[in-house]
Amino acid sequence: MKTFDYDDIQLIPRRCVIESRNEADTSVQLGQYHFKIPVVPANMQTVINEEIAIWLASHGYFYVMHRFEPAKREQFIIEMHQKNLYASISVGVKKDEYSFIDQLVAHKIRPEFVTIDIAHGHSDSVIDMIRHIKRVLPHAFVIAGNVGTPDGVRDLEQAGADATKVGIGPGRACITKIKTGFGTGGWQLSALEWCSSVARKPIIADGGIRTHGDIAKSIRFGATMVMIGSMLAGFEQSPGEEVTTAGKTFKEYFGSASELQKQAHHHIEGKRVLIPIKGDLYEELGDMQEDLQSAISYAGGRDLNALKDVDYVVVPNTIYNGDHN
Numbered sequence: 131m132k133t134f135d136y137d138d139i140q141l142i143p144r145r146c147v148i149e150s151r152n153e154a155d156t157s158v159q160l161g162q163y164h165f166k167i168p169v170v171p172a173n174m175q176t177v178i179n180e181e182i183a184i185w186l187a188s189h190g191y192f193y194v195m196h197r198f199e200p201a202k203r204e205q206f207i208i209e210m211h212q213k214n215l216y217a218s219i220s221v222g223v224k225k226d227e228y229s230f231i232d233q234l235v236a237h238k239i240r241p242e243f244v245t246i247d248i249a250h251g252h253s254d255s256v257i258d259m260i261r262h263i264k265r266v267l268p269h270a271f272v273i274a275g276n277v278g279t280p281d282g283v284r285d286l287e288q289a290g291a292d293a294t295k296v297g298i299g300p301g302r303a304c305i306t307k308i309k310t311g312f313g314t315g316g317w318q319l320s321a322l323e324w325c326s327s328v329a330r331k332p333i334i335a336d337g338g339i340r341t342h343g344d345i346a347k348s349i350r351f352g353a354t355m356v357m358i359g360s361m362l363a364g365f366e367q368s369p370g371e372e373v374t375t376a377g378k379t380f381k382e383y384f385g386s387a388s389e390l391q392k393q394a395h396h397h398i399e400g401k402r403v404l405i406p407i408k409g410d411l412y413e414e415l416g417d418m419q420e421d422l423q424s425a426i427s428y429a430g431g432r433d434l435n436a437l438k439d440v441d442y443v444v445v446p447n448t449i450y451n452g453d454h455n
């Protein structure tokens with residue numbers, strides 16, 4: 131298979147049909163909900179917390195709360211609902227997670243979105259969990275992953291997933307490729323195209339997004355939405371610990387399968403990265419929206435659909451050609 135990644139692609143402009151980029155509509159539908167941009171911060175402990183989730187939900191953005199403080203999840207859903215906001219949580223696949231879901235059902239607490247994410251999402255354990263959630267919480271929109279093949283997408287969709295998350299190992303804090311030899315790291319964009327060729331439901335491209343232009347490229351190659359970790363970490367509001375070394379201030383960003391997250395040395399597939407502090411997270415989301423509006427104008431359209439069939443060229447490492455400084 132011929133593979134390529136984000137840096138190897140440039141999209142080709144078409145005649146513009148709008149008078150101002152303000153006219154370009156970046157909104158996206160997921161289930162019954164419409165969101166401002168096709169971007170969701172990763173469900174990682176150094177990327178999202180309750181405060182950010184509330185801000186995102188109340189300003190028209192999608193979010194997925196992480197699952198690494200499991201005992202807080204029920205109260206989180208209750209609080210979101212008290213504020214008339216949708217609740218979007220994450221679960222794993224272990225026995226305790228079945229008890230948690232059953233407890234929600236017993237208490238009549240129903241999150242609008244549930245994301246099941248484990249390292250190797252093309253697995254019986256995820257399929258069983260999808261079926262369970264769909265049986266007991268039939269109105270929840272279930273996102274499942276992560277997978278890196280069409281078979282993975284097909285199996286999770288057939289089990290009842292409403293969207294699948296694609297990306298094994300392209301993440302900035304990921305060491306899966308090094309530790310196991312497996313993954314879509316380095317060819318995530320073509321893996322996305324491969325997976326989307328069979329998808330009947332939305333795909334969320336997860337990992338490896340390094341520039342705003344990569345969001346437009348993801349949509350071109352079949353994503354409905356992108357999940358972003360490192361590029362949405364390190365902001366003033368970001369939950370990672372602040373670290374100062376040699377007079378410079380950073381924020382911690384660590385993998386969900388890192389030793390720091392797991393507090394154990396078993397099956398480590400993630401690392402810690404220090405990100406220079408960047409400013410305001412919410413301004414960054416506004417900038418992303420503006421850049422997507424520009425992308426739509428270059429695609430010759432009025433909304434995200436214009437990006438889906440735009441022509442492109444493959445030029446290895448194209449965005450850095452002649453641009454090293």
Ligand SMILES: NC(=O)C1=CN([C@@H]2O[C@H](COP(=O)(O)OP(=O)(O)OC[C@H]3O[C@@H](n4cnc5c(N)ncnc54)[C@H](OP(=O)(O)O)[C@@H]3O)[C@@H](O)[C@H]2O)C=CC1
Nearest residue numbers: 222223247248249250276297298299300306386387397399
């Ligand atoms: N997108 C990606 O590339 C990756 C993402 N991650 C993230 O890290 C977090 C932790 O992931 P994970 O460790 O899976 O979560 P959990 O620790 O919750 O493990 C989930 C379950 O799946 C089993 N499991 C995990 N990996 C495999 C595998 N390769 N084959 C068979 N069974 C497996 C585990 O058992 P046991 O531990 O006993 O094997 C456990 O029962 C998640 O948020 C995940 O998204 C992690 C790695 C890659």
Ligand SMILES: Nc1nc2c(ncn2[C@@H]2O[C@H](COP(=O)(O)O)[C@@H](O)[C@H]2O)c(=O)[nH]1
Nearest residue numbers: 172301302304337338359360385386387400
């Ligand atoms: N292999 C691993 N992947 C991980 C881990 N923790 C999170 N992730 C994945 O990375 C993306 C974010 O990627 P980024 O390039 O935007 O930083 C995240 O959504 C997960 O799918 C991990 O420990 N190991």
